[in-house]
Amino acid sequence: MKGLFKKILVLTLILSVLLSVAACGGATNNLSKTNNGNQEDSSNAANSKNDSSDVDSTSTEKVTFHIYKNGGFPDYPADGGEGKQDVLNALAAYGLPNVDYKVTAIGGDEYYDKLNILAVSGSLPDYMNIDMVTMTNFSDQGLIIPLEDHLENMPAAKDRMRQVDLDAWTYNGHLYAFPVAYLEGAINGPNTTGLIVRADWLEKLDIDIPETIDEFYEMLKAFKEQDPDGNGQDDTFGYIGRDTTLFEDVFGAFGIQPTFWMETEEGLRLGSTLPATKEALAVLQQWYAEGLIDPDIFTNDQSLQDQKLANSKGGVYEGSGFSASVSNPEYAALLNVVPTAKLKGIPAFKGPKGESGRQEAPPGYGNSHAISANCQDVDLLVKFLNWCADDGENGGMYLCSVGVEGKHFELSEDGTKINQFVPYNEIYAYGLGNPIRFQQVVDRRWMEDSAVECFEAFDGMYRENKFWGTTPSMLDYPDTCEELFREYLAKIVMGSLPVDAWDDYVKDFYAMGGDKIEQEVNEAYQALNK
Amino acid sequence: MKKRKNFSDYVFDIVNTSLLIFISIVMLYPFWHELCLSLSSAAESTRGGIFIIPRQFTLEAYKLVIRSSFIWTSFYNSIYCAFLTTVIGVLFTSMLAYPLSKKELMGNRSISFVVVFCMIFNGGMIPTYLVVNNLGLVNSLWALILMAIVTPYNTIIMKNFFTSLPTEIEEAAFIDGAGPLRIFFTIVLPLSKAVLATIGLWLAVASWNNFMMPLIYLNDRELYTLPLYIRQVIDGQLLARTTGEGAQSAVESVIGATIIITIIPIICVYPYLQKYFVKGVMLGSVKG
Numbered sequence: 001m002k003g004l005f006k007k008i009l010v011l012t013l014i015l016s017v018l019l020s021v022a023a024c025g026g027a028t029n030n031l032s033k034t035n036n037g038n039q040e041d042s043s044n045a046a047n048s049k050n051d052s053s054d055v056d057s058t059s060t061e062k063v064t065f066h067i068y069k070n071g072g073f074p075d076y077p078a079d080g081g082e083g084k085q086d087v088l089n090a091l092a093a094y095g096l097p098n099v100d101y102k103v104t105a106i107g108g109d110e111y112y113d114k115l116n117i118l119a120v121s122g123s124l125p126d127y128m129n130i131d132m133v134t135m136t137n138f139s140d141q142g143l144i145i146p147l148e149d150h151l152e153n154m155p156a157a158k159d160r161m162r163q164v165d166l167d168a169w170t171y172n173g174h175l176y177a178f179p180v181a182y183l184e185g186a187i188n189g190p191n192t193t194g195l196i197v198r199a200d201w202l203e204k205l206d207i208d209i210p211e212t213i214d215e216f217y218e219m220l221k222a223f224k225e226q227d228p229d230g231n232g233q234d235d236t237f238g239y240i241g242r243d244t245t246l247f248e249d250v251f252g253a254f255g256i257q258p259t260f261w262m263e264t265e266e267g268l269r270l271g272s273t274l275p276a277t278k279e280a281l282a283v284l285q286q287w288y289a290e291g292l293i294d295p296d297i298f299t300n301d302q303s304l305q306d307q308k309l310a311n312s313k314g315g316v317y318e319g320s321g322f323s324a325s326v327s328n329p330e331y332a333a334l335l336n337v338v339p340t341a342k343l344k345g346i347p348a349f350k351g352p353k354g355e356s357g358r359q360e361a362p363p364g365y366g367n368s369h370a371i372s373a374n375c376q377d378v379d380l381l382v383k384f385l386n387w388c389a390d391d392g393e394n395g396g397m398y399l400c401s402v403g404v405e406g407k408h409f410e411l412s413e414d415g416t417k418i419n420q421f422v423p424y425n426e427i428y429a430y431g432l433g434n435p436i437r438f439q440q441v442v443d444r445r446w447m448e449d450s451a452v453e454c455f456e457a458f459d460g461m462y463r464e465n466k467f468w469g470t471t472p473s474m475l476d477y478p479d480t481c482e483e484l485f486r487e488y489l490a491k492i493v494m495g496s497l498p499v500d501a502w503d504d505y506v507k508d509f510y511a512m513g514g515d516k517i518e519q520e521v522n523e524a525y526q527a528l529n530k
Numbered sequence: 531m532k533k534r535k536n537f538s539d540y541v542f543d544i545v546n547t548s549l550l551i552f553i554s555i556v557m558l559y560p561f562w563h564e565l566c567l568s569l570s571s572a573a574e575s576t577r578g579g580i581f582i583i584p585r586q587f588t589l590e591a592y593k594l595v596i597r598s599s600f601i602w603t604s605f606y607n608s609i610y611c612a613f614l615t616t617v618i619g620v621l622f623t624s625m626l627a628y629p630l631s632k633k634e635l636m637g638n639r640s641i642s643f644v645v646v647f648c649m650i651f652n653g654g655m656i657p658t659y660l661v662v663n664n665l666g667l668v669n670s671l672w673a674l675i676l677m678a679i680v681t682p683y684n685t686i687i688m689k690n691f692f693t694s695l696p697t698e699i700e701e702a703a704f705i706d707g708a709g710p711l712r713i714f715f716t717i718v719l720p721l722s723k724a725v726l727a728t729i730g731l732w733l734a735v736a737s738w739n740n741f742m743m744p745l746i747y748l749n750d751r752e753l754y755t756l757p758l759y760i761r762q763v764i765d766g767q768l769l770a771r772t773t774g775e776g777a778q779s780a781v782e783s784v785i786g787a788t789i790i791i792t793i794i795p796i797i798c799v800y801p802y803l804q805k806y807f808v809k810g811v812m813l814g815s816v817k818g
Contacts, residue, residue, distance in 0.1 A: 107765025
């Protein structure tokens with residue numbers, strides 16, 4: 001027994017030493033490749049500092065841009081896949097033979113933890129997804145560079161960017177991130193969310209699409225009381241949703257959005273502090289008391305909301321226009337149970353004073369990028385980004401969006417539709433699509449007709465947020481602008497606090513840094529609009 | 531002599547067994563739920579609810595997960611890290627703990643103080659990152675291995691075990707001419723299999739489940755470990771939902787399939803090492 005133990009111990013030690021040597025050997029090989037200007041990328045301990053571009057002495061040698069994407073792409077190959085060669089060939093034909101790239105993808109909030117650590121150690125990547133808070137911090141520290149002068153060198157993207165996005169990413173007078181660009185047309189806009197309704201229930205109960213808040217209330221009542229699913233039980237609700245639901249259309253009908261900065265005679269005020277919020281809260285409290293709103297609405301997560309939809313427990317919810325596509329999992333699950341079910345997007349309904357409008361999407365479509373001060377060849381990177389947005393000859397817009405023409409998709413004759421041959425995850429696995437959408441041009445011509453109809457119904461139904469930026473006090477009081485309101489919203493709607501508690505909310509808001517935030521927002525807004 | 535069971539003994543057994551079965555089911559159900567989700571159709575897994583058996587049985591989710599070459603790369607990386615962390619960790623921890631178990635060692639108290647000090651105070655994420663970066667270990671699996679091999683807690687557990695070994699055995703070996711190294715490798719270690727297995731298992735499980743360290747220290751996708759891969763799958767499903775670029779697969783079933791695949795190795799190893807695990811818990815409690 002002792003002998004056996006000794007043998008195992010000796011063998012394990014030998015194996016671990018061998019593995020150690022192998023690992024060190026591998027690192028050495030990689031290092032030498034990089035130093036030789038080889039196309040292979042650095043990927044080891046010894047050159048870990050070089051998370052910036054590897055610029056070589058002669059212009060014909062490859063420059064590898066290190067790019068960080070905020071998202072999960074489990075299908076995207078570590079080496080860039082077959083698609084990378086297609087991209088490099090197209091780049092060469094476009095006059096950029098010396099560009100190479102390496103993508104690191106991290107999803108969720110951890111992405112920003114990682115960026116902050118890289119920033120502290122001085123090894124930020126060349127180009128990275130960025131959010132508003134990080135942009136503010138990094139620009140204050142000089143870690144990312146102003147981009148307004150470079151914008152002129154990427155006409156393919158610049159001409160399709162929205163001015164409001166460029167304004168939102170402007171801080172201290174400089175543009176610090178490239179927002180996404182958009183193709184023309186209602187379906188390609190930044191706004192994707194709205195109210196989705198069970199159109200088959202509307203037909204069954206002979207109800208028209210509601211145009212006013214009163215008609216909407218009647219519709220919710222009918223969904224609750226008239227057994228739209230026909231199972232003979234009182235088990236349906238009008239409004240279903242999840243913990244993030246903000247009843248945007250209801251607040252919109254009273255002319256406000258609680259988490260948006262609204263223009264008033266006294267300057268910009270947060271919507272939740274305006275008296276119209278109280279009126280909307282009174283309506284919601286009444287609807288909840290009548291059982292028109294799912295009682296679990298403030299605790300559901302996305303999957304619980306999907307379950308309620310799939311099990312025909314609710315008739316209307318705030319969702320993405322994509323969910324009206326029959327291939328979407330929750331729609332498919334619903335069809336599996338009720339083959340005649342139909343989901344449809346509806347326009348925002350009007351309130352007592354004829355007002356309406358849901359929340360517009362934040363600037364940048366969640367895919368804005370900044371260039372770090374570490375980047376050694378910004379001009380070349382900007383040319384590369386322009387290629388990403390260019391749909392002309394040898395341009396990369398389609399490669400970065402829907403893959404290789406003829407292999408992954410085909411354009412309709414009139415160019416208005418994209419017919420995809422493979423699902424998106426196969427395009428990612430090939431090395432194209434979203435993982436390399438470094439300068440995105442939003443193009444949704446691939447959507448199914450049902451989703452297109454939904455986007456068209458949503459078109460023009462959005463209310464503007466007058467200020468998207470971040471101020472120092474917002475960082476000091478991170479819960480004041482939204483979390484505090486959500487807490488009061490849940491308690492008031494569920495009836496555990498009276499509607500008059502809204503007055504306490506306003507007091508709490510100003511006591512918890514709201515006065516400073518409001519002042520800073522107004523100063524920043526005035527500076528932007530000078 | 532065997533005592534005959536009376537009525538209250540039977541009642542106790544029935545209540546006890548029922549309670550333990552109930553607790554077992556409560557513990558087992560989350561795992562069973564994920565297994566059923568992963569084997570159910572996209573539509574049925576989205577419908578949710580309680581799963582007794584998979585609904586509309588399909589292996590689609592597994593096909594989707596296994597098709598990605600990335601999962602095998604991350605499997606390899608995780609096994610590589612777990613194996614080396616365990617082997618090197620057990621060796622180094624025992625080599626630190628053994629001398630510390632000898633009271634006559636000069637500087638014993640000082641070194642023990644340093645070990646305990648590290649247990650209570652540590653440098654924090656960013657200073658540690660800077661040290662690892664300056665050592666040239668960032669973007670290398672060795673950052674994960676070397677950072678995890680010796681922990682104060684494991685050292686103290688092992689030191690306590692060594693202290694409890696009878697010194698007479700070592701003295702006898704010493705009289706027979708064995709040196710300290712020989713005593714350590716041929717006498718002490720073979721007598722300490724329980725603690726070695728326990729610490730080894732702890733190190734392996736900790737390495738297998740580690741998420742933050744790979745996230746912080748690894749940049750290249752070819753170095754990603756399984757927890758990072760699972761996170762990519764979950765984020766990928768959420769992103770697909772936001773952008774409408776889904777693959778007609780249900781989020782829940784794909785996540786379920788990924789979780790099942792990744793915990794299989796631990797499930798295979800665990801039953802065989804469980805007895806050591808129980809011993810390990812006792813080690814920390816009774817010896818001083």
